[in-house]
Amino acid sequence: MIDKTTLWIVIIGLGLGSFFLRFVFTGLVGNRAMPEWLLRHLRYTAVAVLPALVAPQVLWPNATGGEFDPARLAAATVTLAVGVLTKNVIGAILSGAATLYGLLYLLG
Amino acid sequence: MTITTTKSAYLKGIADGAPFILVIIPFAALFGLLATEAGLSVIEALSFSVVVIAGAAQFTALQLMQEQAPTVIVLCSALAVNLRMAMYSASLTPWIGGAPLWQRALAAYLTVDQSYVIAMAQYEKAPKMTIPQRMGYFFGAVTPIVPLWYFFTFIGAYLGARVPDGLALDFAIPITFLAMIAPMFRTLAHVVAAFVAVVVSLFATGIPYSLGVIVAGLIGMMAGAEVERRMKRRAGGPT
Numbered sequence: 001m002i003d004k005t006t007l008w009i010v011i012i013g014l015g016l017g018s019f020f021l022r023f024v025f026t027g028l029v030g031n032r033a034m035p036e037w038l039l040r041h042l043r044y045t046a047v048a049v050l051p052a053l054v055a056p057q058v059l060w061p062n063a064t065g066g067e068f069d070p071a072r073l074a075a076a077t078v079t080l081a082v083g084v085l086t087k088n089v090i091g092a093i094l095s096g097a098a099t100l101y102g103l104l105y106l107l108g
Numbered sequence: 109m110t111i112t113t114t115k116s117a118y119l120k121g122i123a124d125g126a127p128f129i130l131v132i133i134p135f136a137a138l139f140g141l142l143a144t145e146a147g148l149s150v151i152e153a154l155s156f157s158v159v160v161i162a163g164a165a166q167f168t169a170l171q172l173m174q175e176q177a178p179t180v181i182v183l184c185s186a187l188a189v190n191l192r193m194a195m196y197s198a199s200l201t202p203w204i205g206g207a208p209l210w211q212r213a214l215a216a217y218l219t220v221d222q223s224y225v226i227a228m229a230q231y232e233k234a235p236k237m238t239i240p241q242r243m244g245y246f247f248g249a250v251t252p253i254v255p256l257w258y259f260f261t262f263i264g265a266y267l268g269a270r271v272p273d274g275l276a277l278d279f280a281i282p283i284t285f286l287a288m289i290a291p292m293f294r295t296l297a298h299v300v301a302a303f304v305a306v307v308v309s310l311f312a313t314g315i316p317y318s319l320g321v322i323v324a325g326l327i328g329m330m331a332g333a334e335v336e337r338r339m340k341r342r343a344g345g346p347t
Contacts, residue, residue: 002174007152009183010183015159025200030212032205051309052305082287084291087291
């Protein structure tokens with residue numbers, strides 16, 4: 001059983017802390033110019049962080065207890081390929097979902 | 109749909125945020141469900157989602173609290189999971205840093221993986237957007253997402269309805285992120301940044317508190333920046 005005081009300390013602390021993390025640059029730097037080397041790094045934040053976030057999930061999914069799953073790897077590959085080739089986000093999501101369900105059914 | 113006014117930017121944001129509804133509903137309902145199973149009331153589960161709005165960090169905190177981890181450890185671990193938000197904040201600053209403070213504060217509260225990636229894709233695709241248009245777009249993108257995050261946390265907690273395992277909903281998040289990222293691979297530098305980040309993340313899974321993502325992200329960013337610098341130099345531009 002989770003202690004109620006602990007729970008509220010965590011909710012409020014995590015809320016304040018998360019807000020700080022989200023506000024630290026947009027809020028405090030604002031319109032001031034940032035050095036070119038920093039901007040050059042920041043241009044690659046999205047394409048570096050998000051793939052790093054999902055890559056372990058693609059190869060070792062939690063849902064299979066960390067076991068490699070060909071259906072999930074294939075679904076991720078198809079999603080990425082369709083996305084790169086067509087630049088169509090919804091098309092890529094649907095292709096990936098169709099691959100995942102199709103293979104889960106076939107390999108089931 | 110082209111963006112000509114703040115309103116059309118807001119509407120385009122809503123349209124581009126809409127596909128994420130499919131991801132947010134099961135994710136929020138699952139959090140609500142697990143929170144009630146851990147002994148939280150409906151109000152407590154909902155407060156958690158409203159105050160924090162960060163799926164992965166909320167799941168982490170819930171898990172650790174159930175294991176009776178010390179409060180400081182719970183907070184530090186969940187914040188470490190959320191550390192990438194500071195990187196998102198830095199990355200958004202060149203685009204929206206000129207907006208009024210209250211709008212930046214509101215956008216900060218609403219910065220989640222989904223709103224960040226939707227906004228960055230659009231800002232890079234249409235760099236001539238004005239700052240009010242960028243903010244309108246950002247607030248549009250979260251309009252279909254964040255209220256549903258609250259609402260389905262509530263529904264999940266209230267009904268305690270089980271999300272069927274057979275639906276493989278765990279994979280909704282990887283698929284939507286990959287689909288969002290794919291069109292952003294415009295140059296060799298973007299591809300290298302992603303490739304390096306992925307390789308490092310696979311080796312860094314042993315690093316505790318999800319800090320592997322931060323390490324992998326930073327190294328990927330450095331790789332991308334370095335490729336860009338070399339490509340510019342080869343093209344005869346300033347380094």
